[in-house]
Amino acid sequence: xRNSLKSEVELNFEDEQGFKDSVKIIRSxxxxxxxxxxxxIAMVLSIALSYLIYGYLPYIKKNFITGLLATESFVLEGxxxxxxxTFSWTIFSTCIFLIIYFFRLSRxxxxxxxxxxxxxxxxxxxxxxxxxxxxxGLFMVLTAVSIAILFYIDTRLIxxxxxxxxxxxxxxxxVYLLISLILPIIFIYRNDKxxxxxxxxxxxxxxxxxxxxxxxxxxPNLLGIVLTSNRLCSKFDRSGKYIYSKISEDRWLLRNEPxxxxxxxxxxxxxxxxxxxxxxxxxxxxLNEWENNxxxxxxxxxxxxxxxxxxxKYGKKKNEISNQLIYLKFLNH
Amino acid sequence: MSQSxxxxxxxxxxDDFKTSLKLxxxxxxxxxxxxxxxxxxxxxxxxxLATIGTMxxxxxLMAIAKLSGPDKVVNKTDVKNCLNMDRLEKIQPxxxxxxxxxYITIEKKTEKFHIIKLNNxxxxxxxxxxxxxxxxxKSPREEAEQAKKWSEER
Numbered sequence: 001x002r003n004s005l006k007s008e009v010e011l012n013f014e015d016e017q018g019f020k021d022s023v024k025i026i027r028s029x030x031x032x033x034x035x036x037x038x039x040x041i042a043m044v045l046s047i048a049l050s051y052l053i054y055g056y057l058p059y060i061k062k063n064f065i066t067g068l069l070a071t072e073s074f075v076l077e078g079x080x081x082x083x084x085x086t087f088s089w090t091i092f093s094t095c096i097f098l099i100i101y102f103f104r105l106s107r108x109x110x111x112x113x114x115x116x117x118x119x120x121x122x123x124x125x126x127x128x129x130x131x132x133x134x135x136x137g138l139f140m141v142l143t144a145v146s147i148a149i150l151f152y153i154d155t156r157l158i159x160x161x162x163x164x165x166x167x168x169x170x171x172x173x174x175v176y177l178l179i180s181l182i183l184p185i186i187f188i189y190r191n192d193k194x195x196x197x198x199x200x201x202x203x204x205x206x207x208x209x210x211x212x213x214x215x216x217x218x219x220p221n222l223l224g225i226v227l228t229s230n231r232l233c234s235k236f237d238r239s240g241k242y243i244y245s246k247i248s249e250d251r252w253l254l255r256n257e258p259x260x261x262x263x264x265x266x267x268x269x270x271x272x273x274x275x276x277x278x279x280x281x282x283x284x285x286x287l288n289e290w291e292n293n294x295x296x297x298x299x300x301x302x303x304x305x306x307x308x309x310x311x312x313k314y315g316k317k318k319n320e321i322s323n324q325l326i327y328l329k330f331l332n333h
Numbered sequence: 334m335s336q337s338x339x340x341x342x343x344x345x346x347x348d349d350f351k352t353s354l355k356l357x358x359x360x361x362x363x364x365x366x367x368x369x370x371x372x373x374x375x376x377x378x379x380x381x382l383a384t385i386g387t388m389x390x391x392x393x394l395m396a397i398a399k400l401s402g403p404d405k406v407v408n409k410t411d412v413k414n415c416l417n418m419d420r421l422e423k424i425q426p427x428x429x430x431x432x433x434x435x436y437i438t439i440e441k442k443t444e445k446f447h448i449i450k451l452n453n454x455x456x457x458x459x460x461x462x463x464x465x466x467x468x469x470x471k472s473p474r475e476e477a478e479q480a481k482k483w484s485e486e487r
Contacts, residue, residue, distance in 0.1 A: 014389075014423055124419050126481040199484045252381055275384045277417065278473055284480040291483075 009113040013273040022113075022273075023222060026210070029111035037106035041099050048095040051088075086150040090143070093181050097139050104188050109208040115194075118206065118225070121277050127284075128197050129206075135187035142180035149173060196280070202291075203230050204283055225271045227283050231264035232290060240265060243293050251286050336374055341367055376469035379462075389427040392416055394436060397449055398459070398466040407449050417473040 009025050012018035115129070122129040152158040160166045194206045209224035233240035244265045248255050254268040267286045271279035345364060346352045356364050383391035396415040400407045409428065413421050428449070431437045435455050440448040451459045471479075 015426060120419070125417065125477045127484065198480075199486070202484075250377075252377070274387060278384050278476075281473060281476040281480055284484075285476060288480065288483045 009116075011113050011117045011273070023210075026111050026114055026223070029113060030109060033108075033111060034106040037102040040102045041106075044095050044098045044102070048091065051091050085154045086147055089150055089177070090147055093139075093143055093146070093177075096181060097135075097184055100185050101135065101188055104192070109210060110194055110206075114208070117273065118194075118276065122196050122280070125277055125281060130195055130197055132191065132193050132195055134191040135184045138187050139180075139184035142184065146177055146180050198284055198287060201230070202287055204228065204280065204287075205230075223273060225273070225276055225279075227269040227271060227280060229267035229283060229287055231262075231266055233265055233294065235263055235265055237265075240294060243290065247286050247289050247293075251282050253283065253286060336370055338371060341371060372465050373469045376465050379466070380470060388430065389416075389424055390430050393424050393427040394431060394451075394462075395466050395470060396472060397437060397451055398463040399470060399472050401451055401463055401467075408447055409449065412449065415472045415474050417477050 009029075011022040011025065013022055115131075119129045149158070160170055195203045196206065197203050205228045207226040207228065209226060210222055232244060235241065244267075245255075247253070248267065254270055267283050267290070269279045269283040269286075342348045344367070345354060347354065379391070379395060383395055393412055393416070396412045397407060400411055400415055409421055409424065412428070413424055416424065418424060428437070428439070432439050435452050436459070438450050438452050440450070442448060451463060453459050453463075
């Protein structure tokens, strides 16, 4: 299973022994990953602390950011770095972001060998497994803008006075700094996901469910992969809900489990590594059926105005067509 | 719409021997559609049970049933392709089990070329199983092709 040259691990879930070995590998990889994240957090914290002790502590009484933004005539006491504000903000925001990022990373259950397994299975069906990390890019863009503005403030190219526009800019910039810190953190939790791209704007999210406690008993359901489609329509869309229920029923998909709080409908499927491909195809074909049968709200309104039957394509009309086909087939027999 | 066998019997009064079964026109079509639905549901149940099980035995049996025919020769690679598997090793233990349980027979033509057949002789139920599977079951290969085709649509 282990390729010593590339240190690659190929997981095998085909038999009991293979399953046990694979779970062991995943657990050890997860522990290593968590440990690495903790080390990174410690490193970031030590950098932040060192900066605080040696660079920031002499000015701690000054209420740094608000003080500097407050008036044009604000001058730091004593000698300081020429880019003090820029440098401090960069260190502060980066540290906060990285600590939360690594903390989140330590909780993510995907391990390298498991990612490789899902990647291979997905590729074999003809799709691409992707890791969506939007938070880092967003953080870099927002921070770059804030650094640029702070640089101008530090070099006194931007100066503040007591005019309306100056105060407005000052407050807006303060709000921007807060947003540039909070938004990427929200993205870490909401947008950084493992997904399989199906087609433009259609994807399936992957989540892992497994217990990290050492369990000596063999349990094939120990490692579960929850597949969730992108949002389909609002829960209050009657026609959408009907089609959703019909497709979920026909394909034995999960209903109203993890997204009960969400105002949108999603297809959900549960799989274990052994049947991952089959369950994945099930949700993809459900999405295909959805696309073929669901009419968007705008079209639905037009349909409401011209029809009294609210089952749209999936309702009575569709059955009539299929009945006719069966009837013709039947006559040909 | 009848998806229950009991409802089906009640609907056409099949188990009521006082009433004769009269099928004509639309009733005949309804009758056919109801049987069709029942068999389709059975196929779905086979499919789901095969997915739930930890061994691939049921999936392999379904693939063999799908591929079998009077003029068709089925080998292990055909089964592997039908199930959209990347490696033959994934189905090997299942094939061995099915052979031991006498659900299939394997005719070894050469060292590498083995012909696989359903053992209908010892298990006559496999006749109807094959018919249901061939008519209603979509193999993983077919599903993958359908999914791929749809994903490539603009």
